[in-house]
Amino acid sequence: MELKNNTILITGGTSGFGYLFASKLMALGNTVIITGRNPAKLEETKIQLPGVHIFQSDVSNPASITQLFEQVTKQFPELNMLINNAGEMRKINLQDASIDLLDITREIDINLSGPIRMVQQFLPHLKTKKNAAIMNVTSGIALVPFPISPVYGATKSGLRSYTKSLRVQLKNTGIKVFELVAPGSGTPLNDKFINDPGFNAGMLMDPEKLIDVAIVGLMKNNYEIYPGMARMMNVMSRLAPGLLFAQMVKMTEKAMAVTKK
């Protein structure tokens, strides 16, 4: 697709991938709207990226999505692209009895229900546009479980499955459906893992490079985009899934052994 003169809504645009998408897509000549929960981070981003449009919105809250839709489509009726990027990744010890029943599914509300509800809300509007697109940000962890983040993995596998179905259902519309299968990358999302034994920070992809690959993928209409290690993970998940999973188990066991001490 042509990445110029679009009006693009990015969830979670105050940090990491969302921020870089916003900055690079604006530089290409697009109007960019970002969301986030924290108003101070949104204001700070507006200072760093003059011209970006900000809306406070929590993707895990359906009422907040409806309000966002009403405000954004009123102010930006030309909106033609949605990037479902907002996400959270936690380490969860499933034997920790103190985690309550609402909190245990928090990542599902943000990473899976969030994008599904965003699509449901914005789809009728996007269908009125000639060149429209949806990009969902999944993960290499959609291809193989990472047992230290059990709920996160479930959300990304779920979002990958949903995205494939969405692409089929929208085949006869003008809406292109992309999946960015992102590998581990040096954003604040990974700060909590950096000191874990077995975690190799050197394996993290430079987020700038990752988003450059994503943008080229969008331009070339590559509907599934696998930057860096994600490509190898995709191949391994088919040819040697046990080997790939064993690596994830090893990393989890090292980190959990320390946590238990």
Ligand SMILES: NC(=O)c1ccc[n+]([C@@H]2O[C@H](COP(=O)([O-])OP(=O)(O)OC[C@H]3O[C@@H](n4cnc5c(N)ncnc54)[C@H](OP(=O)(O)O)[C@@H]3O)[C@@H](O)[C@H]2O)c1
């Ligand atoms: N970094 C990686 O290694 C990696 C790898 C694969 C996939 N991913 C995926 O890439 C996406 C972006 O991650 P990142 O690494 O850029 O993370 P990040 O630096 O932590 O940024 C997350 C962004 O999402 C926003 N956000 C979080 N919860 C939200 C909610 N409920 N509603 C609206 N906004 C919310 C945050 O702002 P507020 O906190 O202010 O809301 C922030 O702007 C996520 O979906 C993540 O799962 C990341």
